[in-house]
Amino acid sequence: MISVPLFFYFGIFLAIVGSLATAWGPGVNDPIVRTFNTEVASIGVCLVLLCYNHVLALLTLLATTVVISLILFRAIIRLEEMGADV
Amino acid sequence: MNLMADILINVIIAFLAGSLLLGLHRKVMARVQKRPGPPIVQHLIHSLKFFFKETAIPKTVSKVFYIGIVFILALVWIVGVIAGPVAHDSLLILFGVYAVYKIVEHNSGSSSGSPYGKLSCVRAVLSAATELPLFAAIVFVYLITGTMNIGEIIAYQSAHGPLVFTIPLAALMFFMLIITKSPYSPFAITKDKALISGFETEHFGFLRGFMLFSESIAWYVMLWVFLTIFFGPLNAVGYLIGMIVISFVTGFINATTPILSPNHSVMTQITIGAICFFGTVLMIFTGVVA
Amino acid sequence: MEFFVSIIAIALMVIGAFGIIFLKRPLDKIIMFTILDAGFVLAVVLFKYLDVAMFAALVDPLSTLVFILAVVKVNDIRKNKLESGDIND
Amino acid sequence: MDFVTLGGNLLGTIPLGDIVLYLTPFNLFLFAVLLGFTLLIALSKPETQIEATMHTLNNTEVKVGPKEFKQRRFLSIICGLASAGAMITGDLFNFTLFMALVGILNIGIVSAVKQTSVLNSAFNYGLIAMMCSLPLFGGASIILAATGTLSLAVLSQMPASPMVVFGAVLMLIGILGESGVAPFFASKAEMFRTAGSPFIVIIHLSSLFIIVRAVEILLLVLW
Amino acid sequence: MLDYMIYLLTFAAGLILGLVYSYKQHGEPFVANTEFNMPFAAVSILGWCLAFDSGNVILSAIGFLMGGFVMGERPGYGRKETAVGLIIAIVLYFLLRWTV
Amino acid sequence: MRIGVLWNKLADPKNIPRLFAFSLGIILIIGLIVPMALNPDQLYVRPAPQEQIDEGLAIAPYDRGGEVLSQPGIINPQYPDNAASLGMITGYMSPLAQWISSISPYFGTSIYSSPGGLVDEILYYTRGFDTILESSILMMSFIIASWLSVNYTMNRKxxxxxxxxxxxxxxxxxxxxxxxxxxxxxxxxxxxxxxxx
Amino acid sequence: MVFIPPYVPDAFLSMYLPAIYAGLIVGFIGTMAIALKREEIHILILTDIVGLAMIFVVSAVGTDLAEALILPGLVVELAETLAISEILLTREMRKIEQNPRRNLQKTSSMFPQPFALNMEILNTAPNFIALVLIGYGIFLTGFTGGAVAGGGIVFYALSKKARGLPVLMLDGIAGVSGIAWCLWILGFLLFFVAPQYWLLSLFLAACGLLLKVASKVGLIGLLMREDFDKE
Incomplete structure (x- = not known):
């Protein structure tokens, strides 16, 4: 038997730490780093979904996370290329 | 009486009474500002006059909306008359009527292509905030009486006394809406004289006639709703006196206050609305309101 | 047995998470992200959802690849800007 | 609180599984007005916006190009239909979804224009619309957790607990942000400074009507 | 409601007629006329009294027409006459109500 | 600060998302002091976490009973009378899915959504209207994005x-x-x- | 064997409070960070966190309904991010276009430029991984399948060498997804009009949704390959 609460609370912990890091972590003034840190939070959410047995939602979350980070990176890179100040 | 005849009579009354009251309003403002002012009947004559003037349609307009919107405006306020004085229906329908009125204000400004109309249109969007106090007032009326039906609200008031004594702050919120909609009011940012005539700038001839016609009805309906839901069952003389008094009061207020800048106007209304809202909530929870 | 695997999975995830947050260089972060993902896959396996684990294992290289592409390209752009003197610091 | 005290007699329902659309005179009025406006939008051509040019005596014309026109008209018609649907829906989550759809369409309607100020406000409004997914969906699901149902017909019969009130407050702030009233007016109001009157009217119309409807829904849920 | 509509219509008609008539009589720029015009005062008193106290729709309508005629004169004219008429009519109304 | 200055700041679109975020955050943190508890009487209840997989069901965690094409699965919607073929989707498995379920007990997730299964029943049937909206939202944002990129941001012309x-x-x-x-x-x-x- | 309990199991009841508090806290952190941040691209990234908080709050209910509500919510988040980031790009490009002298620097480019990167994985893996993902997605069908298969298409498109926006292909994809949407609506209506054909409706709905989501997500890949392209 595995301990579901263990992973549940760990998922919550990861989500909070990840979002804290995204908000005020070291070096987050670089948008790339900030996007990296959202991954930590999203893995935390994945764990929570796993503990709730929302497995299909978990699959979708994994797939969309990749695509969202792709979109964000594209925006960041294009803005840097343009030299836009946002 | 036949329903159609009833509607027709009420619409005519609303138009005549509304335009005379608006004339009175203008006269009061003029007297406060030490001008002779136009005769009271002037507003009525204006409205009628426009129906016989030549109608010109600018080249730049979006035609369907430009013409359609004035009929929608008239139609909407006739629905207001039907839902209010004729059928004593749900307050929420009147609220919906008011919302459509804002849309019409917005779109008649933007469909003309004139920069003045456009500015007025943007300001109409800003002033969507005036909706909220109106809502809050309606919700409080609803909370106290337990109904949205105007007829039942009147019945409640004849049993328990006018609502204005129970929830004065809600009445104040509603009154602020009336001030907002009165001509030359400090909150009338859509009709600021810097924008010529605001959203009406590019509507000529009978189109303008329809607009004035609906505005008179609108003024009558709003006063009617205010008097009905806050001052209980009134007879014709009561309505007459109440409407004249409110026109007087708004005339005084509008004559003595400058127009506010758009965002200040919106935030003032919202602030007053919020204060009244929390005041009324406080009154309800502390048991001041039975 | 399962308890030890849980501990390992959690340890992997902790290392990965804090690695991502505290390491400076982007490429190090990518490696740490892979560790985090490995821990996560382990957790999914523990929960006995093998198809999900398979999928996670497939997506892992994908997201890593996206990160690498992004980091390399951004570095490229930043280097260009520095060399040409467009940005002053 | 039930439908009848708020909007008048129940005229009929449209059952679609768990989601039941219902019609009262009040809902029907809003629905009909929205459909009417959508029809007008489908029929009308945009206006030409004339502005004075700086430093010369000429006028500048701002027109809606043919490509842009098609795209914007399509989006506005869908927006009209979506807000018409929001007027008659009888399910809490369904309503929030309609709102999210209206939000994204509002951005889309102005996204094709050239003025940067308009794009700026569209972007800022978009940020709000994205954030709104938390209060809207979250509020609806908190109400679901507290009462065990999402159907307005059932919710209207239930007494409100503090949790329901909290969910309703969350939903309210979501609605305020999404429809751009009160202190959040600026981002939405700036979006109207562009040509294409038939299209931008639906932005305003949908948000106003959604507030009207939202008040009905909040009253149903809370009392 | 029909009677109220008739009153309003006749009143508005009276206002317009009064305006047209007084512009025919006085074409000069704005003057605040302080003279008390006896015939107009009589019309006003008669009109308002009929309007308020007759109790008959047609008579009241005629009364509103006459009252409106005086009240609707161009700015600066007919103010005192209207005031006198209104006061007398209202006093009469209350007298009638209390005595009968 | 004078209130007028404050109000003027509110008229700048750039400040609005931040103001909105701030007020939303305040309300969220107020939520921590609101007494909250899950109402146990819910629709579409599911078994406790890991219960089905521990029992070794082939299609855990989405097994809701029922036989393919003959007997509907157990499902608890809001308005059962509005859904005539209720539970059939939950009880259905495609032939491929049946084969996979016979070889391993660890592929329940994939099996029970291919197509059929409980989530599909909710998504397509009892709450299908929601899904129409969701997919419309998706479609609309893609129309917006692809229109912009084809006509402007990525336009090679x-x-x-x-x-x-x-x-x-x-x-x-x-x-x-x-x-x-x-x-x-x-x-x-x-x-x-x-x-x- | 009891397949569903009459009431929510105790495990979920005890998990509710921590989960929803976590959601509130994550949401609070995200919103406060947004309130304090000025740069717009950062705000865009931070809204992602707010979306995660939404997933927390919805999933905390712990029923099948909650899961069904999360699924599309996720896809919506994705879609909105895409639209809004595109608007941000458009705005910046318009700004530069209107005043190129002030805004364009020497190394700046309005359009994505190729860069030098030669990775083994980009040459060998994509066909296989993409195929597996697409196959798995088709097997799953529906939202999840669409997202998975779309991920596969994204990956495939990313690793391709061709440059230039394939407008023709975009149009084709848009057409496919439009037809898929119609399929899905048809299936949905069939459920209520003719319940005896539920199996047909199910397949219509599921396949329609799969095609729709997959084609849309795949479209991202086509758009992206401009940016991450090699020389």
Whole structure:
């Protein structure tokens, strides 16, 4: 038997730490780093979904996370290329 | 009486009474500002006059909306008359009527292509905030009486006394809406004289006639709703006196206050609305309101 | 047995998470992200959802690849800007 | 609180599984007005916006190009239909979804224009619309957790607990942000400074009507 | 409601007629006329009294027409006459109500 | 600060998302003191976590009973009378899914959504209208995004020549910029060197 | 064997409070960070966190309904991010276009430029991984399948060498997804009009949704390959 609460609370912990890091972590003034840190939070959410047995939602979350980070990176890179100040 | 005849009579009354009251309003403002002012009947004559003037349609307009919107405006306020004085229906329908009125204000400004109309249109969007106090007032009326039906609200008031004594702050919120909609009011940012005539700038001839016609009805309906839901069952003389008094009061207020800048106007209304809202909530929870 | 695997999975995830947050260089972060993902896959396996684990294992290289592409390209752009003197610091 | 005290007699329902659309005179009025406006939008051509040019005596014309026109008209018609649907829906989550759809369409309607100020406000409004997914969906699901149902017909019969009130407050702030009233007016109001009157009217119309409807829904849920 | 509509219509008609008539009589720029015009005062008193106290729709309508005629004169004219008429009519109304 | 100044700040679109976020955050944190508890009487209840997989059901965690094409699964919607073929989707498995379920107990997730299964029943049937909306939202945002990229942001027609010319003009027109570039060049190189070490 | 309990199991009841508090806290952190941040691209990234908080709050209910509500919510988040980031790009490009002298620097480019990168994985893996993902997605069908298969298409498109926006292909994809949407609506209506054909409706709905989501997500890949392309 595995301990579901263990992973549940760990998922919550990861989500909070990840979002804290995204908000005020070291070096987050670089948008790339900030996007990296959202991954930590999203893995935390994945764990929570796993503990709730929302497995299909978990699959979708994994797939969309990749695509969202792709979109964000594209925006960041294009803005840097343009030299836009946002 | 036949329903159609009833509607027709009420619409005519609303138009005549509304335009005379608006004339009175203008006269009061003029007297406060030490001008002779136009005769009271002037507003009525204006409205009628426009129906016989030549109608010109600018080249730049979006035609369907430009013409359609004035009929929608008239139609909407006739629905207001039907839902209010004729059928004593749900307050929420009147609220919906008011919302459509804002849309019409917005779109008649933007469909003309004139920069003045456009500015007025943007300001109409800003002033969507005036909706909220109106809502809050309606919700409080609803909370106290337990109904949205105007007829039942009147019945409640004849049993328990006018609502204005129970929830004065809600009445104040509603009154602020009336001030907002009165001509030359400090909150009338859509009709600021810097924008010529605001959203009406590019509507000529009978189109303008329809607009004035609906505005008179609108003024009558709003006063009617205010008097009905806050001052209980009134007879014709009561309505007459109440409407004249409110026109007087708004005339005084509008004559003595400058127009506010758009965002200040919106935030003032919202602030007053919020204060009244929390005041009324406080009154309800502390048991001041039975 | 399962308890030890849980501990390992959690340890992997902790290392990965804090690695991502505290390491400076982007490429190090990518490696740490892979560790985090490995821990996560382990957790999914523990929960006995093998198809999900398979999928996670497939997506892992994908997201890593996206990160690498992004980091390399951004570095490229930043280097260009520095060399040409467009940005002053 | 039930439908009848708020909007008048129940005229009929449209059952679609768990989601039941219902019609009262009040809902029907809003629905009909929205459909009417959508029809007008489908029929009308945009206006030409004339502005004075700086430093010369000429006028500048701002027109809606043919490509842009098609795209914007399509989006506005869908927006009209979506807000018409929001007027008659009888399910809490369904309503929030309609709102999210209206939000994204509002951005889309102005996204094709050239003025940067308009794009700026569209972007800022978009940020709000994205954030709104938390209060809207979250509020609806908190109400679901507290009462065990999402159907307005059932919710209207239930007494409100503090949790329901909290969910309703969350939903309210979501609605305020999404429809751009009160202190959040600026981002939405700036979006109207562009040509294409038939299209931008639906932005305003949908948000106003959604507030009207939202008040009905909040009253149903809370009392 | 029909009677109220008739009153309003006749009143508005009276206002317009009064305006047209007084512009025919006085074409000069704005003057605040302080003279008390006896015939107009009589019309006003008669009109308002009929309007308020007759109790008959047609008579009241005629009364509103006459009252409106005086009240609707161009700015600066007919103010005192209207005031006198209104006061007398209202006093009469209350007298009638209390005595009968 | 005077209230007018504050109000003027609210008229700038750039501040609005931040103000909204702030008020939303305040309300969220107020939520921590609101007494909250899950009402146990819910629709579409599911078994406790890991219960089905521990029992070794082939299609855990989505097994809701029922036999393929004959007996509906157990399902608890809001309005059962509005859904005539209720539970059939939950009880259905495609032939491929049946085969997979016979070989391993660990592929329940994939099996029970291919197509059929409880989530599909909710998504397509009892709450299908929601899904119409969701997919419309998706479609609309993609229409917006792809329209913008095809017609503007990725449009190759206004690429190359025009943009290059713009760049050239921007640089050649302004000798000042060129001078600055040179000056900064050296500075930047020095900094870069320092940073690399 | 009891397949569903009459009431929510105790495990979920005890998990509710921590989960929803976590959601509130994550949401609070995200919103406060947005309130304090000025740069717009950062705000865009931070809204992602707010979306995660939404997933927390919805999933905390712990029923099948909650899961069904999360699924599309996720896809909506994705879609909105895409639209809004595109608007941000458009705005910046318009700004530069209107005043190129002030805004364009020497190394700046309005359009994505190729860069030098040669990775083994980009040459060998994509066909295989993409195929597996697409196959798995088709097997799953529906939202999840669409997202998975779309991920596969994204990956495939990313690793391709061709440059230039394939407008023709975009149009084709848009057409496919439009037809898929119609399929899905048809299936949905069939459920209520003719319940005896539920199996047909199910397949219509599921396949329609799969095609729709997959084609849309795949479209991202086509758009992206401009940016992450090699020389």
């Amino acid at each position: 206004n690429d190359e020549s025009e943009i290059r010319e713009d760049v050239k003009k921007a640089i050649s027109d302004s000798t000042k910029v060129a001078r600055e570039v040179k000056a900064n060049d050296a500075k930047a190189r020095a900094k870069q060197l320092r940073r690399d070490n």
